[in-house]
Amino acid sequence: MPFYAPEWVPKLPFDVPDSISIDRFILDENFDRHPLGYSRPPFTCGLTGKEYSALEVKERVDFLARGLSRELGFLPNQGSEWEKVVGLFSINTIDTLTLAWATHRIGGIQTPANAAYTVQELEHQLRDSGAKCLFTCLPLLDLALQAAKTVGIPDSRIYLLDVPESLAGKKRDGYKTLDQLIGEGQKLARLEELKWSKGEGARRTAFLCYSSGTSGLPKGVMISHKNVIANVLQMRAFEDPWRKTLIQPGNQSDYTENVLGLLPLNHIYALIVVAHLGAYRGDGVIILPKFEFKSFLETIQTYKISNLYLVPPIIITITKSRDVVKQYDLSSVNSIFTGAAPLGEETAEDLQSMFPGWAIRQGYGMTESATVVCSTIPSDVYFGSSGSLLPGIEARIVTPEGEEVTKYDTPGELWVKGPAITLGYLNNQKATGETFVDGYLRTGDEAVVRKHPKSGHEHIFIVDRLKELIKVNGLQVAPAELEAHLLTHPAVNDCVVIGVPSDREGEVPKAFIVKSPSVGLEESDKMVARDIARHVEQHKAKHKWLKGGIEFIDIVPKSPSGKILRRLLRDKEKEKRRS
Ligand code: ATP
Ligand code: MG
Numbered sequence: 255m256p257f258y259a260p261e262w263v264p265k266l267p268f269d270v271p272d273s274i275s276i277d278r279f280i281l282d283e284n285f286d287r288h289p290l291g292y293s294r295p296p297f298t299c300g301l302t303g304k305e306y307s308a309l310e311v312k313e314r315v316d317f318l319a320r321g322l323s324r325e326l327g328f329l330p331n332q333g334s335e336w337e338k339v340v341g342l343f344s345i346n347t348i349d350t351l352t353l354a355w356a357t358h359r360i361g362g363i364q365t366p367a368n369a370a371y372t373v374q375e376l377e378h379q380l381r382d383s384g385a386k387c388l389f390t391c392l393p394l395l396d397l398a399l400q401a402a403k404t405v406g407i408p409d410s411r412i413y414l415l416d417v418p419e420s421l422a423g424k425k426r427d428g429y430k431t432l433d434q435l436i437g438e439g440q441k442l443a444r445l446e447e448l449k450w451s452k453g454e455g456a457r458r459t460a461f462l463c464y465s466s467g468t469s470g471l472p473k474g475v476m477i478s479h480k481n482v483i484a485n486v487l488q489m490r491a492f493e494d495p496w497r498k499t500l501i502q503p504g505n506q507s508d509y510t511e512n513v514l515g516l517l518p519l520n521h522i523y524a525l526i527v528v529a530h531l532g533a534y535r536g537d538g539v540i541i542l543p544k545f546e547f548k549s550f551l552e553t554i555q556t557y558k559i560s561n562l563y564l565v566p567p568i569i570i571t572i573t574k575s576r577d578v579v580k581q582y583d584l585s586s587v588n589s590i591f592t593g594a595a596p597l598g599e600e601t602a603e604d605l606q607s608m609f610p611g612w613a614i615r616q617g618y619g620m621t622e623s624a625t626v627v628c629s630t631i632p633s634d635v636y637f638g639s640s641g642s643l644l645p646g647i648e649a650r651i652v653t654p655e656g657e658e659v660t661k662y663d664t665p666g667e668l669w670v671k672g673p674a675i676t677l678g679y680l681n682n683q684k685a686t687g688e689t690f691v692d693g694y695l696r697t698g699d700e701a702v703v704r705k706h707p708k709s710g711h712e713h714i715f716i717v718d719r720l721k722e723l724i725k726v727n728g729l730q731v732a733p734a735e736l737e738a739h740l741l742t743h744p745a746v747n748d749c750v751v752i753g754v755p756s757d758r759e760g761e762v763p764k765a766f767i768v769k770s771p772s773v774g775l776e777e778s779d780k781m782v783a784r785d786i787a788r789h790v791e792q793h794k795a796k797h798k799w800l801k802g803g804i805e806f807i808d809i810v811p812k813s814p815s816g817k818i819l820r821r822l823l824r825d826k827e828k829e830k831r832r833s
Contacts (some may be wrong), residue, residue: 255648257261257643257648257650258643258647259387259642259645259646259647260642260643262495263491263492263642263644263645264492264494264645265491265643265645266345266488266646268485270451270483271455271480271732272452272455272456272486273452273482273533274455274479274568275358275359275450275455275458275460275479276358276479276530276626276749277315277356279479280355280486280530280533281311281315281355283590287343287731288527293508293510293665293797294538295330295538296532296533296537296538296539297311297349297351297515297538297600298348298540298557298651299347299540299554300540300541300553300556301418301421302419302745304348305348305824306348306352306426309534311351314349314352314360315352315355316356316439317436317437318352318436318439319357319359319439319445320438320442320444321435321436321437321438321439321442321444322360322435322439323360323433324439324442325447326338326386326387327360329446330360330445330489331446331449332446333361333746334676334727335361335458335724336360336363336459337386337471338357338360338362338363338385338386338808339362339363339364339365339384339385339462340357340386340388340389341365341367341379341380341407342365342366342390342443343371343388343389343401344369344389344394344417345391345421345518345544346393346518346524346541346543346544347415347531347541348541350529350541351529351530351533351731353389353415354366354434358479359445361448361458363383363462364460364461365379365461365462365464365792366461366464366520366525367379368464368518368521368814369814370813371815372397373397375467377405377806378471379404379474380401380407381455382712383462383680385405386407386411387405387407387408387411387412387599388412388413389415390415391415391417391422392421392424392426393417393421393422393423393812394427395412395414397430397677398412410760413430413431413433413435414428414430414432416428416431416432416433416669418543420821421544421666430721435587444801455479455480455483456478456479457677459477460481460482461477461482461525462476462477463475463525465620465736466815466817467813468813468819468820469698469719470821472681473679473685474680474682475621475678475679475680475714476675476678476679477621477624478523478677481674481676481677482526482674484624484672484673484674485527485530485531485623485624485625485626485644486526486530486531486589488626488643488646488673488674489625489626490531490534490535490649491630491644491645492629492644492645497509497535500560504521510537511537511538511560511623512540512559512560512561512586513528513539513563514528514540514542514561514562514563514748515540515561515563516550516563517565518622518815518816521565521621521814522563522620522624523594524563524815526625526626527591527593527617527625528563533622538557538761540557540559545568547571547578551579551753551787554580554582554586555583555584558586559586559587560586560587560588560589560591561589561590561591562587562591563591564591564592564593564596565592565815565816566592566594566598566601566816567603567682567748567816568816569592569601570741570748572605572608573601574607576786577732577833579608584609587612587613588612588613589613589614590613590614590615591613591616591617591770592594592614592617593616593617593619593640593722593817594816594817595815595816595817596718596734597614597638597704598734598735598737599638600741601738601741601742602637602638604806606637607737609712609746611832614635614637614639615630615631615635616629616639616640617630617640617641618640618641618714618716620697621676622675622676622678622689622695622697623676624674624675625699626644627640627643627645627672627714628640628643628644628649629641629642633715634706634742636704636706638707639704639713639715640713640716641713641714642711642713643714643715646673647670648671649670649714650666650668650669650673650694651664651703652666652667653666654666654667659703659820662701662705662712663702664690665700665717665730666700666701667698667699667700668671668697668699668700669694669696670694670695670697671693671694675693678785683747698719698721699716699718699720699721700717700720700723701715701717703715711827717734718732718733718734718735724732724752724763725760725761726753726760726797726798726801727759727760727797729797730796731753731763731798733750733751733752733820736751736765736790736798737749737750737751739794739833740788740790742789743785743786743789745769745782745785746767746768746770746786746807747768747771747775748767748768748810749759749767750818750826751763751765751766751811752766752802752820752823752827754803755831757765759797762802762826763798763799763801764800764802764803764804764805765786765799765802765805766804766806767786767805767806768807768809768810769806779806783803783806786800786804787800787804809831
């Protein structure tokens, strides 16, 4: 028996539209008909205060589409979307979505790249996606130029997005800006509307997002217009009941809020959940181009942000910096949402003790599921859980032997089906065939279903990636569980656990630890390590003990979307053992 959304989750209010492009769905179907007339500007820069109202966003998308169409020779109803791939390599800006939606209006695909990429990594994405042009920003221009040159994108096809002056550096001539294209578009005639047949929105790729590359080379995931619209509708339906409890006296229809737009908009989580869902719902997304702890706290205070979209490393920074956090007024916050990587129960408890009033929510998803599969809601929080399934999603838990798990607390691989499951990987039939099976997405993550002890609702717990599990004498150890526990030790600021080979046990866990600044100089590494090892031995079963040892490091390698890049340490360890 598969698992479905619990009864309290509202069904989708209507069939997911499959013949309309994302820009039209968000901007017309919604901006025009929104009961509030959009009281909040959809996008505001947290650093400069520059904002665009809903009307301005609509106009800018329209004019930019005209300008782009003339500049690149892309016409809405001519050619396949694969001939109109627009690359993006930029930090977050208040125009990031303007560009995406204008690209959709001319029937093109946007492929957003990770702003932390090296030249080679960017080259891979540009080449693989077949991008015809590249939008970037001044701080990343040199790197973008190098990658573009190698893959044959000429300088005349490089464009600049506007970023706050404090980050821009020296002005550079010779590159058209997004604002110039908008200015040109303003003088041009209206574009022809996209003429799509029934179901075309389900087949046409809108975004080509690359997976985070946690387990290997990032894969290009083809995300259709319908996939994005589906996840926005699923999340909205799922969250509406409790969002309505936020209604302020005097305005019964207003349950919008200011949300934090700090996470990288190239990654599926922020792209869909923060930007698209926020815009669809009428929230004000406060954009921050980069994470800097004090400006992050200041922005929450200044813009009275009530919902923070975060990832575990930021939460760990908060819980390990109580003294700094105390200096800011964060009383506007009522909930936080975390995803992309596991948030340990212990860290959640720590955060809750700092902010008893915050609803600490977790969601789980992948690029391949065009984001959220399941999530917790404030009235049903269960630390460590990734929550309940969204409406329209069917989940199975399958053992390595291929048997379907129907019992609680029994682990297996999570398989999911639903309207946001994407079209597959670009240029990779083998991986597509292995991952997308009979309409199901095989997530590669191990999960268990547990009943909430109070509400009795079914919750999905993600144990870890199947490939990351450490096998000690045939028993399974999830690095995520040990990492969560290690973080509760006062000497541990951050950490990562991997499996290392052992003659007797096959594999054993080894921890890499970033020491907390509070550790005194007089304490030797040996003493600290012994204390940390004891902390595990006192609380965890013997096969989970750190028999592979403890090594101190300066920083844990992580992706900008908050994932521990365990493979980097694994590679280093292999090299060390070889030499
Ligand atoms: P790649 O597929 O290239 O190796 P990736 O899987 O990290 O990279 P994403 O699509 O960005 O790329 O991330 C999806 C993965 O993130 C999931 O498969 C899961 O392992 C992990 N993940 C996401 N949310 C959670 C969560 N709440 N708890 C635990 N893991 C999570
Ligand atoms: Mg993956």
